[in-house]
Amino acid sequence: MSRLPEVLARLDSAEAEIRGRYFDFLRIPSVSAQPDHAADCRRAAAWLVEELRAIGCTAEIRETRGQPAVVAYHPGPGNGASPVLYYGHYDVQPAEPFELWTSPPFEPTLKEGPNGPITVARGAVDDKGQVMTWLAAMRAWHEVAGGPPVPVRVLVEGEEEIGSPSLDAFLDQHAGELKQARAVVVSDTNMWDPQTPAISARLRGMAYAQIDLYAASRDLHSGLYGGMALNPINLLSKIVAELTDANGRIQLPGFYDAVPEVGGNLDAAWDSLGFDEGRFLGDIGLSVPAGEKGLKPLVRQWARPTCDVNGIWGGYTGPGSKTVIAAEAHAKVSFRLVGDQDPEAVLDSLEAFVKARVPADARVEVQRFASAPPVVVPEDSDEVAAARRALAAEYGREAVLIGSGGSIPVVESFRRILGLDSVLMGFGLNDDQVHSPNEKFDWACLMHGARSHARLLAELGA
Template identity: 70%
Template sequence: MNRTEDVLQALDAAEAEMRRRYFDFLRMPSVSAQPDHAADCRRTAEWLVGELREIGFEAAVRETAGHPVVVAKHAGPAGIDAPHLLYYGHYDVQPAEPFELWTSPPFEPTVVEGPHGDRVVARGAVDDKGQVMTWLSAMRAWHQVTGGLPVRVTALIEGEEEVGSPSLDAFLRDNAAELSADIAVVSDTNQWDFATPAITTRLRGMVYAQIDLRAASRDLHSGMYGGAARNPLNLLARILGDLHDDDGRIQIPGFYDGVTPVSNAQAAQWAALGFDEARYLGDVGLSVPAGERGLGALERIWARPTCDVNGMWGGYTGEGSKTVIAGEAHAKLSCRLVGQQDPAKIEEGIRQFVRERLPKDCSAEVRIFASAAPVEVPVENRFIAAAQAVLQDEYGVAPAMIGGGGSIPVVESFKRILNTDALLMGFGLDDDQVHSPNEKFDWRCLTRGARSHARLLGKLAG
């Protein structure tokens, strides 16, 4: 007998308890990028182990070369050949700086009123602690009602996603037999809008690089050396200015190798979504589309590669003036990849692009901090079909089948190392201010996400 309706009622009755656990999770400043928060990352992993053990999992903190991961296993129903799901999430969060732009302390969750009712403001509210809480809450409700789970589940929650998951591939390779499953379930993506759920079918890959350019052996007085000595900041600005032509195409050698055109059928499906680019840009104070000319908005966001300068520095940037010609200049660069683009070739292309523009007496180093291939998820399988059905039941409308402009490197790693495809069923919204001050998660998105996961477990058991 399928107990899904009983589980949904239990979930609804437990909202206050769900909020308490969620707030406890958010209060832990598990910032993986900052060494001062290493102990907080470990404490968060240990907290998750306790949560999972309470709902019947065998769970443990497992060591990596960096922050630890949490691995938990649930055998599912006895005597039944149930499907095996690998649930993935991450407990680490982005740095909260600049603190002065937050309307409330970033690690003290605060409830504010939004257009759709309560929303929770905190770092990690949606990315990814809130989304992890959707499926943890669903599993807790199943455990409460039935004493177990209706399928086999392995949970993998890492602590380095926000710094590119540098330890994860090695962990997957070392534990492949233990982690292999029928499908990986990932909630780290968005709905189409507040009323319409979504399943993400493609993600862009990533190359994240830093360029370190050097000229003179030290900083120079701009009066004594200005006009005679090479200024690396001027040079780096010119190099970065060459990245795009007037039509928005990226000039890195071989950059478009492997970029595949969008099919007519895919283009028609996206057009039917009715995306409002003017509103999309207007929400962040912009009005003029950028990027490659002659392409539709969703194609540019989901199916075309990008190259963006994320930061540039050198010389004097403090208060007041200091007339100096810097000895070195630096920039951070991120490329989003699509189709069959090869991250290794993009990395070499960046090096060649910089090298070809270096004059005598200057040197440059290109360091790579993150690299991941793009992903297209097969949609013709029973897990996607089950997710479509349960989202339709929960929301009353069919889910949109969408692309994603961001990167979730683990999805490609699951396929490459574990030979496991992913179901990307997320509950965030475009206005959640992910990675920005005042990150938020609408409470209704969290609770509908939990109900959707509860329905999915029941559907796959059936």
């Protein structure tokens, strides 16, 4: 007889306890991008080890070339079934600019949102809140039944927000242990809306670089040298502006060769979702669509590549005026990729594009950072079917299959290195302000997420 009803009841009665552990996790400023927070990243890993040991798992910190990972195992009922691998990340984005937060980013605050209570903090949803959904479900199973109804492996990394640079080597090193699973469950994606659960079936890839342009040997007086000396800020601004044309198409040679068109059945399925682009943009204070002209909004968001300048700087940016021609300029540029686009080939093309536009007496360097291919996950696996049943039982409506404009590089790594496909069952919302000040997670989403994971474990154990 299934213990699921008792597990769900336990979750409902444990909201205050779940919130307390969740808030403790959020108070750790585990910012992987900033070296000053390396000790905090290790502290977050240690916190997870203690949590996992408390629910009956064998858990330990494993070293990587960067931030440590956490690996855990629970044998479940001991019936010899193949385990399911749960993945998450404990690292978070930098909280800057601090002055835009309405409450301290690492002091979680419960507030009232449009759909009920929300938690505001860095990492509230990405990914500490979503990790808490399945941690809470496992704890409830442990307290009611002594453990989950299926063997479970856990991998939580600390570098996802910087592109998971150490993860491939870590997966290679521990492949014999980690690949002994039937699939990977990832909660780092969104629902369709607060009432409609979703399984994400595709992720865009990523190619990220920094362009460093150097000209004169020092900053120059703009009166003495203006009109004579190269201004690297002017040149770099021109170069990045030329990356896209007036129709939003990216101008790197051959860029679209590996980009497939969206087929009729998929196009019709996305049309049936009733996406409201005006409302989507209105929620962030915009009204005019951007991107490639002539394409539907969900096609642009899920099935077309992008190029964005994520930061640009150089020269004097302080208060008042200082009339200088800067000696150098810098820009960070990212591409979201689809289809069979190769991120390294895209970065090769970017580097050639930039260098062809730089005069002989200037110097340019292109630093390469995150790189991940796009992913399409199977929609017809037994594990996806189990997730859809769990979500339908929890929400009283079918889960929709959606795409994601974002990237989760590890999903491709799991497939390439471990031979495992993923189930992308997330509980975020579009208005969660991920990577922005005042990131939030609806409390209802966290609790429904925990109950959904409890149901998923029951389905997989069946």
